[in-house]
Amino acid sequence: MILVTGGAGYIGSHVAKELLFNGHDVVILDNLSTGHKETVKTLKEMAQGRKGVGELEFVFGDTGDKELLVSLLREKAVSSVVHLAAFSLVGESMQNPGKYFDNNTSRAVNILECMVECGVRNIVFSSTAAVYGEPVEVPITEDHPVKPTNVYGASKVMVEEILRWYDRIHGIKYVSLRYFNAAGADESGLIGEWHEPETHLIPIVMQKVLGQRDKLTVFGDDYPTPDGTCIRDYIHVTDLARAHILALEALEGGMGSKVYNLGNGSGYSVREVIDTVSEVVGQDVVYDIGERRAGDPAVLVASSDKIKKELGWKPGYPELKDIVRSAWKWHWG
Ligand SMILES: NC(=O)c1ccc[n+]([C@@H]2O[C@H](COP(=O)([O-])OP(=O)(O)OC[C@H]3O[C@@H](n4cnc5c(N)ncnc54)[C@H](O)[C@@H]3O)[C@@H](O)[C@H]2O)c1
Numbered sequence: 001m002i003l004v005t006g007g008a009g010y011i012g013s014h015v016a017k018e019l020l021f022n023g024h025d026v027v028i029l030d031n032l033s034t035g036h037k038e039t040v041k042t043l044k045e046m047a048q049g050r051k052g053v054g055e056l057e058f059v060f061g062d063t064g065d066k067e068l069l070v071s072l073l074r075e076k077a078v079s080s081v082v083h084l085a086a087f088s089l090v091g092e093s094m095q096n097p098g099k100y101f102d103n104n105t106s107r108a109v110n111i112l113e114c115m116v117e118c119g120v121r122n123i124v125f126s127s128t129a130a131v132y133g134e135p136v137e138v139p140i141t142e143d144h145p146v147k148p149t150n151v152y153g154a155s156k157v158m159v160e161e162i163l164r165w166y167d168r169i170h171g172i173k174y175v176s177l178r179y180f181n182a183a184g185a186d187e188s189g190l191i192g193e194w195h196e197p198e199t200h201l202i203p204i205v206m207q208k209v210l211g212q213r214d215k216l217t218v219f220g221d222d223y224p225t226p227d228g229t230c231i232r233d234y235i236h237v238t239d240l241a242r243a244h245i246l247a248l249e250a251l252e253g254g255m256g257s258k259v260y261n262l263g264n265g266s267g268y269s270v271r272e273v274i275d276t277v278s279e280v281v282g283q284d285v286v287y288d289i290g291e292r293r294a295g296d297p298a299v300l301v302a303s304s305d306k307i308k309k310e311l312g313w314k315p316g317y318p319e320l321k322d323i324v325r326s327a328w329k330w331h332w333g
Contacts, residue, residue, distance in 0.1 A: 006085030008035025180263035185330035192330025220292030233263035236317035263302025
């Protein structure tokens with residue numbers, strides 16, 4: 001049994017789906033602070049009665065609840081943990097740092113303590129490109145200096161540091177996956193990106209198309225990039241989810257602790273994303289140009305060569321158009 005914390009959220013639900021469809025039994029622990037019980041219901045329906053698909057259980061609860069975690073790890077005979085549960089709004093983290101250090105950092109320590117107590121040895125951790133801060137070199141490799149410019153990134157760097165100590169002292173093996181921009185939706189269109197508030201570009205553009213938001217503002221068009229707008233690395237959420245399975249299976253097969261970037265390796269500008277949405281939905285998208293946002297680097301693109309080489313990971317949806325198409329299926333459907 002694999003414990004997936006945050007499995008009612010965007011990325012967690014796709015990770016849970018891939019695990020289930022690869023025959024793993026999954027228990028989701030989620031306090032539904034930003035996740036959705038409807039997502040869990042859909043996951044159950046997707047898995048129900050299908051041959052070769054694992055069993056899904058949902059437990060409503062918090063990663064800070066030690067008693068609950070210990071009983072879960074023991075009673076469900078959990079072999080590995082995938083820890084996604086966290087808050088991830090950069091702006092909010094700068095206004096309310098305690099909320100982030102508490103939920104993202106302290107509660108990760110609680111999970112690790114419970115794992116030690118119950119003899120669970122493997123964990124895959126959701127880290128982020130935000131650990132790098134302002135890039136000194138792109139594409140960004142795992143050796144790039146770690147220098148977060150916001151509390152959200154710092155809360156994740158601390159967990160990575162804590163993981164190193166738990167490996168050294170208690171022999172916990174971990175894979176920390178530093179995701180770049182997760183995007184798109186499961187090919188079924190039944191689960192997808194659902195954040196409130198939404199801060200990610202592709203769903204925001206789709207909300208504009210669907211009349212769910214009045215205005216679409218591009219923050220700055222005078223960056224040193226070909227079209228003047230920021231370039232980011234969008235990775236399909238299913239590709240991201242599949243990397244978790246490779247990481248888990250490698251850990252369960254005896255691999256040591258690792259840190260990997262997860263991105264597509266090719267960047268797309270904000271304008272390219274808007275144009276691609278426009279093409280996919282067959283409608284012009286109206287937007288205006290605003291001021292640059294403080295702390296937004298011009299280009300953030302990952303090198304994912306390490307995970308490709310060591311775990312054989314390969315993106316199945318490298319094209320922006322395919323990522324946008326899958327997102328549209330979810331938003332429109
Ligand atoms: N979305 C991205 O592009 C992106 C990029 C880099 C890293 N990440 C990381 O990936 C993870 C998942 O992100 P997401 O976009 O799916 O976010 P999300 O908000 O959709 O999912 C997070 C889930 O965790 C749950 N949760 C939060 N705190 C909890 C707690 N204390 N106990 C139990 N459940 C709790 C929420 O209810 C939610 O279901 C996060 O750790 C985030 O930092 C996301």
